[in-house]
Amino acid sequence: MTFRYIGSKARVVEAIARQIGAPRGSCRFVDLFCGTGAVAQAAARMGWDVHLNDTLHSAVTMAAGRLITPSSARFDRLGGYRSAIETLNALPAIAGFLHREYSPASVDRIGFERRYFTEQNAGRIDAIRAEIRAWRALDRIDESEELLLIADLLSAVNRAANIAGTYGCFLSKWQAQAHEPMALRARALFDGEGAVTTSVGEARDCQVGPDDLAYIDPPYTKRQYAAYYHILETVTLGDTPVVEGVSGLRPWRSKASDFCYRNRALGAFTELVERLDARRLLFSYSDDAHIEIEILTKALRSYGAVIPVQIQDIGRYRPNRAASRAAASVSEYLIQLDRKQMKAAA
Numbered sequence: 001m002t003f004r005y006i007g008s009k010a011r012v013v014e015a016i017a018r019q020i021g022a023p024r025g026s027c028r029f030v031d032l033f034c035g036t037g038a039v040a041q042a043a044a045r046m047g048w049d050v051h052l053n054d055t056l057h058s059a060v061t062m063a064a065g066r067l068i069t070p071s072s073a074r075f076d077r078l079g080g081y082r083s084a085i086e087t088l089n090a091l092p093a094i095a096g097f098l099h100r101e102y103s104p105a106s107v108d109r110i111g112f113e114r115r116y117f118t119e120q121n122a123g124r125i126d127a128i129r130a131e132i133r134a135w136r137a138l139d140r141i142d143e144s145e146e147l148l149l150i151a152d153l154l155s156a157v158n159r160a161a162n163i164a165g166t167y168g169c170f171l172s173k174w175q176a177q178a179h180e181p182m183a184l185r186a187r188a189l190f191d192g193e194g195a196v197t198t199s200v201g202e203a204r205d206c207q208v209g210p211d212d213l214a215y216i217d218p219p220y221t222k223r224q225y226a227a228y229y230h231i232l233e234t235v236t237l238g239d240t241p242v243v244e245g246v247s248g249l250r251p252w253r254s255k256a257s258d259f260c261y262r263n264r265a266l267g268a269f270t271e272l273v274e275r276l277d278a279r280r281l282l283f284s285y286s287d288d289a290h291i292e293i294e295i296l297t298k299a300l301r302s303y304g305a306v307i308p309v310q311i312q313d314i315g316r317y318r319p320n321r322a323a324s325r326a327a328a329s330v331s332e333y334l335i336q337l338d339r340k341q342m343k344a345a346a
């Protein structure tokens with residue numbers, strides 16, 4: 001199965017882009033829960049300056065990787081982008097952290113095989129991540145080039161992983177794709193000119209100006225991204241956390257999202273709206289989420305004019321077939337909150 005990020009808006013991005021529209025004056029599109037960055041990329045294509053935020057480093061890296069331009073990733077000291085990728089792909093595997101924890105080699109330490117990657121692929125991920133780190137330390141690549149290579153590595157990791165869509169668990173039987181030799185692929189770089197900035201942290205702590213458009217696409221269900229994508233976070237950070245359990249989870253609870261708890265989600269929404277200065281806010285939400293759309297729109301009405309738009313009926317990504325059968329059709333909504341008048345009256 002190909003990798004699909006839970007809640008990714010890739011399939012409805014055009015409808016969302018129509019609601020976003022073109023930028024007016026000097027303002028930014030602030031994607032507070034950027035995930036894969038599919039929506040931010042669409043906004044950047046329409047000419048917006050973009051700010052990307054997420055609690056996960058891996059999400060911000062994936063999203064920012066989509067917006068790297070040829071001029072910011074020249075790889076002059078490595079003979080160009082493609083040459084850098086070829087050099088990384090030619091590295092021999094090493095027995096590093098991923099090899100030890102997330103391949104069958106884990107049996108030596110914990111008594112069972114964590115079959116996320118074959119030994120060979122895990123060792124190659126280790127080698128490539130170590131080399132990217134070394135290149136940066138030696139100043140052979142700059143910050144954007146490092147980010148791009150890590151984003152490319154995350155894509156390669158997703159292609160090689162023996163999972164059913166998330167890293168919440170590995171599959172006991174090997175899938176054919178997991179046996180393919182893991183390799184980075186050079187991507188078509190972004191062809192745009194707008195400014196791109198990033199931050200990693202809680203959406204409510206993000207600086208958003210009154211003229212910025214705040215796009216809010218939080219988790220809808222109990223699935224915690226920090227746990228479901230723990231290996232991507234480890235590859236991005238290149239660290240060696242103490243991991244535990246059958247899945248080998250890195251410590252993730254400090255990144256648990258309030259939006260994933262039924263009894264905290266509405267409070268998390270209202271707190272966020274109160275903390276942000278933006279006059280125009282756009283929320284993505286769906287009708288199989290913790291909060292019913294009517295309840296959410298009612299709560300938002302106390303902050304300004306609310307326009308809910310049903311953008312599409314889709315089979316939103318689900319982790320397994322049983323979940324898909326349980327709700328074949330899911331409606332995705334965009335809710336626009338415009339609090340201009342309310343602020344003016346205040």
Ligand SMILES: C[S@@+](CC[C@H](N)C(=O)[O-])C[C@H]1O[C@@H](n2cnc3c(N)ncnc32)[C@H](O)[C@@H]1O
Nearest residue numbers: 007008009033034035036054055202203225257
């Ligand atoms: C529904 S996904 C966003 C999908 C994204 N729009 C896309 O198209 O790929 C929600 C994202 O919110 C992040 N997240 C969860 N709680 C957060 C919080 N309190 N502040 C910032 N980001 C958060 C998750 O890590 C996840 O990447």
